[in-house]
Amino acid sequence: MGRVVIPVGPQHPALKEPESFTLYLEGERVAASNVTLGYNHRGIEKACEGNTYIENLYLIERVCGICSHSHSTCYITAVEEIAKVEVPKRGLYIRTLIAELERVHSHLLWLGVAGHEIGFDTLFMYSWRDREVVMDIMAMLTGNRVNYAINKYGGVKRDVTDDQKEQVLKAVETLEERTKYYIDVVYEETTLINRLKDVGRLSNEDAMRLFASGPMARASMIDRDTRRDDPYLAYAEIPFNVITDDHCDVLGRTIVRAKELIESYKIIRYVLKNMPQGEISAKVPRRIQAGEAFARYEAPRGEDVHYVRANGTDKPERVKLRAPTLANLASITNMLDGGYLADVPIVIAAIDPCFSCTDRAISIKHLDSGRENVLDFEGLRKYSIEWYKNQGFDASKLNKKLVL
Amino acid sequence: MSNEEKITAALTQKFSFLEGKCNITRARRVWVDVDRNHIIEMLDFAKNELGFNLLCTITGLDVAENLEFIYHIANKEGIVINVRTNAPKSDPVIKTVLGVYQGATYYERELEDLLGAKVDGLPEGRHYPLPEDWPKGQHPLRKDWKRENLTQKIKTEE
Numbered sequence: 001m002g003r004v005v006i007p008v009g010p011q012h013p014a015l016k017e018p019e020s021f022t023l024y025l026e027g028e029r030v031a032a033s034n035v036t037l038g039y040n041h042r043g044i045e046k047a048c049e050g051n052t053y054i055e056n057l058y059l060i061e062r063v064c065g066i067c068s069h070s071h072s073t074c075y076i077t078a079v080e081e082i083a084k085v086e087v088p089k090r091g092l093y094i095r096t097l098i099a100e101l102e103r104v105h106s107h108l109l110w111l112g113v114a115g116h117e118i119g120f121d122t123l124f125m126y127s128w129r130d131r132e133v134v135m136d137i138m139a140m141l142t143g144n145r146v147n148y149a150i151n152k153y154g155g156v157k158r159d160v161t162d163d164q165k166e167q168v169l170k171a172v173e174t175l176e177e178r179t180k181y182y183i184d185v186v187y188e189e190t191t192l193i194n195r196l197k198d199v200g201r202l203s204n205e206d207a208m209r210l211f212a213s214g215p216m217a218r219a220s221m222i223d224r225d226t227r228r229d230d231p232y233l234a235y236a237e238i239p240f241n242v243i244t245d246d247h248c249d250v251l252g253r254t255i256v257r258a259k260e261l262i263e264s265y266k267i268i269r270y271v272l273k274n275m276p277q278g279e280i281s282a283k284v285p286r287r288i289q290a291g292e293a294f295a296r297y298e299a300p301r302g303e304d305v306h307y308v309r310a311n312g313t314d315k316p317e318r319v320k321l322r323a324p325t326l327a328n329l330a331s332i333t334n335m336l337d338g339g340y341l342a343d344v345p346i347v348i349a350a351i352d353p354c355f356s357c358t359d360r361a362i363s364i365k366h367l368d369s370g371r372e373n374v375l376d377f378e379g380l381r382k383y384s385i386e387w388y389k390n391q392g393f394d395a396s397k398l399n400k401k402l403v404l
Numbered sequence: 405m406s407n408e409e410k411i412t413a414a415l416t417q418k419f420s421f422l423e424g425k426c427n428i429t430r431a432r433r434v435w436v437d438v439d440r441n442h443i444i445e446m447l448d449f450a451k452n453e454l455g456f457n458l459l460c461t462i463t464g465l466d467v468a469e470n471l472e473f474i475y476h477i478a479n480k481e482g483i484v485i486n487v488r489t490n491a492p493k494s495d496p497v498i499k500t501v502l503g504v505y506q507g508a509t510y511y512e513r514e515l516e517d518l519l520g521a522k523v524d525g526l527p528e529g530r531h532y533p534l535p536e537d538w539p540k541g542q543h544p545l546r547k548d549w550k551r552e553n554l555t556q557k558i559k560t561e562e
Contacts, residue, residue: 036530037510037532037533038532043544045545046544046549049547208457209506209507210506211459211507224480226482228482229480229481229482231482294433294474294476294484296478303460305460307474317465318463320461320463320464322461322511327507329510330509331507
C-alpha cells in the first residue's frame, strides 16, 4: 500500500498554537513523521539586548502565557546572581508560592486539554472549573490571572497577608479533594486507561538520549527534577517527593502530572506555614556589574534554562533562553512513529507543548510603505470594531463594562 | 573535596590542556574554556565518564571578532559545566556534538540560523527557527544586524 502524506498544521484544530507536523501514513499507522518549528519566533532574545533590565523583566514575563512566572523567575535569578544580590527569604518564599500555584494552574489546564483530546470533555469541564479556583487565588495575590508580575529585581512587589494565607489554604483544600478524585479516575476509569495506555511510547533510553524534560521525562522513569537536583528559590528547605512513573506512555504522563498536583499542595502549605517574617525585597542597582550566570528552573512543562551575560551597563549583553518544549520536541517523532493517526493529537498534547515560548519577534515592516505592523491598544480596539462591523456585527454599540 | 572540585580534578587529569581553564563560580556551577578542536573529546569524556548526560542548551554569542559558544551540560547531582569555546567570525566553524548528544539538533540549527555559525557534520534539514524563505546571510543575533538589513521582502498578509 502506498504512503499517504498528511500535513497537520501550522493551523489545525488539534493544535493550540502554530507548528506543523508532516505525517507519512501506511493505512492508519504513522510510518514516519517530521516536525517544523519556528512559526511564532518573536525575536525576544534580540529585543532583550536593546532593552534595559527593567524592561526585559516585562518582556520575559510574556515569553509564555501559562508559565510566565517561570520565565521571569529564571531570568531574574540569573541577573541577581550576577549582581550578587541576596534576596530576602520572605521574598523567595513568596516567589515559591506563586511558582507552585502556577504549576497547579498549568497541570489542571493540561488535564482538561488531555481530556478534551480523547473525547472525555467532562474531565475538561471539571478540571477547568477547578482551575478557576487557583486563578482567582492568583488574582487575589498578584492582581492578575496571568502574567502575575510579582517579581522585581531583589525580591517581590507584593506581600502576602494572613487573611490571604487563609484563603489560599481554603482553596488548596478544595483543590486537593478534587485532585484526589482525578487520581482515582486515572487509576480506575477503564475507558481512560484503555485510551491512553501504550499510546505515544517513549522508552527510558530514548527519553534520556533526547533530553526529554519535566513530566515527560519523569513518566519515562527518569528521576530528574531541577527543584531537588539544582535547588533555587526556597526549594532546598522544602520537603517534597519527585514523582516518577514506569508506564512510559501518555497514561504515565497523566499519572505524573496528577500526582505532582498533590506535591504542589504540600509545598504550598509548607511555604505558607514556614514563611519567615521580614523584608520582601532588597535594593538592586539599575546597572548590573559585568558577569554571567546560568539559571535552571523546573517549569510546569519541564526544565526552563536562561543564560544572561551582563556588561556593566543597564542593558544585558546577551540573554539566551530555552523553553522546556524545545527539549521535549526532539522526541516527538519517536512517540508518533508506529502509532495510529487518531492518537496524534493526544500524543502531541501529552508533551503539554508551548510552541510560542519555544519560538521566541520580528515586528513586520512593510517595505513598500515603511509602515510597521505594531498596533497600540486603542488601535487594536478600533481595528477589531471595524473588522466586526464589516462582518455585520456592530460591537461599538455594546457598552458592557467589566465589573470586578 | 567538594563534588565540583572532584570534577575539575578529573577533567584536568585527563586533559592537560584544561590546566588552569576550569573555574568554579558557586555551588553546582563550573566554567571550562576549551579550544574548538578539543570540544568533542572533552564533551565525550564528561558524558561517558563523569555522567554529564544532559545537554541543557547551547548558547551562542557575538563577541567582537569571535563567535562564542557555551555548552551547558548537567549531571544527576544538578552540577552544570558550562563549556566555552570560540571560533573567529572569518571561519565560524564548529564540529557538531550530535555524536555525543543526540538531542542537540535544534540547538545547533539555532546557532546556524541566528548567529551564522557553521556546524560541521550537522545533517541537512529545515531551518530552525527562521523561515525557509529567510534571506541568506542574515543572522539576527549578530550584534551588527538590524531589522533594516532585510532587503528582501518577507511574506506578509498584504
